[in-house]
Amino acid sequence: MSVEIRIERHTNNGRVSPVGAFDLLHAGAVERAVEDAEPRLDGCESIDIDLAHLERIDGSGAALLARFFDRLDAAGRHPRLVEAGNPEAERLIAVYRRSRADRMPAATPRSGLLARIGQTAAEFPATVNSALDFMGRCVIAVPRAIAMPRSVDWRSLPKLLQEIGADALPVACAANLAVGVIIGFIGVSQLGRFGAVAYVPELVVVAHFRELGPLVTAIVVAGRSGAGLASEIATMQVSEEIDALRSMGFDPVRWLVVPRCLALVTVVPLLTWLGDMLALGGGLLATTAITAMPPRAYVLATMDAITPAHFFLGLVKSPFLALVIGVVACGQGLATRGGAAAVGARTTTAVVLAIFSVIVISAVFTSFYAALGL
Amino acid sequence: MIPPTPHIAVADLRVGWGSRVLMEHVNFEVERGTTFAILGGSGCGKSTLLRHLIGLERPQAGRIEIDGVGEPHRYAGAPHFGVLFQSGALFSSLTLEENLLLPLTTWTSVRGATALELARAKLDLVGLGPFAEHLPGEISGGMRKRAGIARALMLEPNLLFFDEPSAGLDPITAVELDQLIVTLSRDFGITIVIVTHELPSIFLVVKDCIVLDKAAKGIVARGDPRTLRDQSTIPFVHSFFTRSSPAHSKRQGV
Numbered sequence: 001m002s003v004e005i006r007i008e009r010h011t012n013n014g015r016v017s018p019v020g021a022f023d024l025l026h027a028g029a030v031e032r033a034v035e036d037a038e039p040r041l042d043g044c045e046s047i048d049i050d051l052a053h054l055e056r057i058d059g060s061g062a063a064l065l066a067r068f069f070d071r072l073d074a075a076g077r078h079p080r081l082v083e084a085g086n087p088e089a090e091r092l093i094a095v096y097r098r099s100r101a102d103r104m105p106a107a108t109p110r111s112g113l114l115a116r117i118g119q120t121a122a123e124f125p126a127t128v129n130s131a132l133d134f135m136g137r138c139v140i141a142v143p144r145a146i147a148m149p150r151s152v153d154w155r156s157l158p159k160l161l162q163e164i165g166a167d168a169l170p171v172a173c174a175a176n177l178a179v180g181v182i183i184g185f186i187g188v189s190q191l192g193r194f195g196a197v198a199y200v201p202e203l204v205v206v207a208h209f210r211e212l213g214p215l216v217t218a219i220v221v222a223g224r225s226g227a228g229l230a231s232e233i234a235t236m237q238v239s240e241e242i243d244a245l246r247s248m249g250f251d252p253v254r255w256l257v258v259p260r261c262l263a264l265v266t267v268v269p270l271l272t273w274l275g276d277m278l279a280l281g282g283g284l285l286a287t288t289a290i291t292a293m294p295p296r297a298y299v300l301a302t303m304d305a306i307t308p309a310h311f312f313l314g315l316v317k318s319p320f321l322a323l324v325i326g327v328v329a330c331g332q333g334l335a336t337r338g339g340a341a342a343v344g345a346r347t348t349t350a351v352v353l354a355i356f357s358v359i360v361i362s363a364v365f366t367s368f369y370a371a372l373g374l
Numbered sequence: 375m376i377p378p379t380p381h382i383a384v385a386d387l388r389v390g391w392g393s394r395v396l397m398e399h400v401n402f403e404v405e406r407g408t409t410f411a412i413l414g415g416s417g418c419g420k421s422t423l424l425r426h427l428i429g430l431e432r433p434q435a436g437r438i439e440i441d442g443v444g445e446p447h448r449y450a451g452a453p454h455f456g457v458l459f460q461s462g463a464l465f466s467s468l469t470l471e472e473n474l475l476l477p478l479t480t481w482t483s484v485r486g487a488t489a490l491e492l493a494r495a496k497l498d499l500v501g502l503g504p505f506a507e508h509l510p511g512e513i514s515g516g517m518r519k520r521a522g523i524a525r526a527l528m529l530e531p532n533l534l535f536f537d538e539p540s541a542g543l544d545p546i547t548a549v550e551l552d553q554l555i556v557t558l559s560r561d562f563g564i565t566i567v568i569v570t571h572e573l574p575s576i577f578l579v580v581k582d583c584i585v586l587d588k589a590a591k592g593i594v595a596r597g598d599p600r601t602l603r604d605q606s607t608i609p610f611v612h613s614f615f616t617r618s619s620p621a622h623s624k625r626q627g628v
Contacts, residue, residue, distance in 0.1 A: 024530045031488040058530040063495030095561045099499040338511035339466030
């Protein structure tokens with residue numbers, strides 16, 4: 001079905017007759033017809049609009065015609081509807097013209113990229129301040145939780161231990177086993193050049209117990225449970241559950257953050273210890289697979305290499321790494337404002353920040369041990 | 375003379391989950407161009423019935439026809455109806471304008487300046503033209519609902535479903551929304567189905583309704599809400615429209 005706008009001119013007067021189907025299906029053709037018609041009306045002082053030849057019109061066609069007539073009006077061409085042309089079309093066009101006339105004052109335009117960078121920089125001190133404020137509230141929450149045990153949601157603790165610990169066991173163990181295998185292969189290829197394959201078990205013990213075990217386990221937990229905790233609390237925040245807690249006199253930090261951090265601090269060292277055992281197995285598999293070292297010799301060398309220092313220096317880190325995961329994830333969750341998109345954004349930030357914090361804290365511990373000669 | 379086909383026809387519908395039946399033997403028709411309401415107390419299944427009407431749930435038994443087409447065919451292409459969900463259900467990562475452009479650019483060949491023009495026109499229609507580039511999180515609940523209506527209108531449907539349009543709004547905003555519904559029905563000739571229990575809205579915009587009752591597991595009354603208010607002899611219906619307790623209605627002999 002063709003769409004056109006017929007124009008007749010008599011000196012300074014014009015007559016506009018839209019013809020055809022002015023609907024959503026033909027919106028592109030309608031827009032082109034309008035663009036074609038506008039310049040042909042230059043110089044007209046009054047324009048009669050005859051809607052009698054419209055074969056069909058819907059809201060989209062009416063909206064485009066209303067905009068066309070608005071522009072003619074703004075250009076001082078005084079468009080005027082011919083009486084009894086098409087009452088339905090007149091009514092629809094009038095609704096759209098009226099709604100445009102009812103427009104409220106223009107809103108502030110959205111800021112550009114440079115302005116947003118500036119705004120982020122300006123907000124940085126406040127961000128740091130709120131992060132420190134949250135950490136302070138977490139520190140205060142611990143003695144208060146001990147003094148008022150009923151202010152903590154202890155009933156959620158078993159479920160949290162299950163979700164953060166038991167449910168994460170397969171992936172944490174698999175990751176540590178794989179890292180043990182990698183250390184084993186690297187050890188054999190590098191130490192083997194000096195005929196020192198016998199030191200591979202010690203390398204696996206030292207590297208994994210002291211550094212990689214806590215780090216790998218914490219990264220796995222940060223990615224898995226950190227994301228879960230952050231999105232759960234963020235969803236509670238946007239659905240006003242946190243506000244409801246506050247309105248009932250609960251401190252969300254004590255009610256939500258304390259049990260989650262406690263669960264993490266309890267479970268992550270256990271996962272790390274299990275991961276250490278799996279990594280020893282990984283080293284054993286790799287070494288015995290590509291060298292002539294018998295498994296028994298590997299096990300004996302490993303037992304000689306494990307010292308209380310190696311074992312505990314790694315495990316001491318784990319609760320701190322777990323704590324930082326909990327604080328970052330819960331803090332990001334509680335800082336969420338907005339809707340579903342904000343939940344996703346905060347969850348991503350929580351995971352990135354938690355993994356970065358875990359690496360930094362691990363490096364700080366290593367430097368500290370080195371400075372003390374441990 | 376052949377009577378006109380109803381816009382919506384529901385025949386012997388049974389709704390529920392598993393062995394639990396929420397309502398059964400539900401039969402009603404909605405005429406074209408009318409504003410029809412599904413009424414009832416909390417938990418009677420109003421919103422569930424709406425979800426069945428728009429094809430989000432499958433009935434346990436019975437048939438729902440829109441424009442004479444049964445449920446399985448309803449989502450074969452662009453939907454012929456629009457829906458306003460309780461919260462507006464705008465996509466929070468998109469601006470209002472982008473929310474409106476989504477159905478238009480998905481289901482039609484309209485693009486570029488024309489698409490923008492149409493989106494702006496719809497936003498103007500609901501009074502949100504100046505907020506086109508705002509995110510849903512930056513506007514009020516009433517504005518989100520109006521933006522939801524604008525989005526529902528983008529494909530020029532001849533049927534609109536509203537789930538609790540006035541819920542949670544202040545009286546002035548609720549009346550503005552009701553007036554918008556009246557405009558859509560009167561000027562655009564759109565058939566409107568509303569799920570609500572807001573009495574002021576019901577009496578302002580609705581011409582025909584059904585009343586659902588949880589205990590009866592189905593429809594207990596049908597007709598003009600004013601007539602039902604003034605003449606119904608069913609205690610639950612009388613209580614619903616007069617905001618009195620069922621016990622009080624029984625004492626009054628209704």
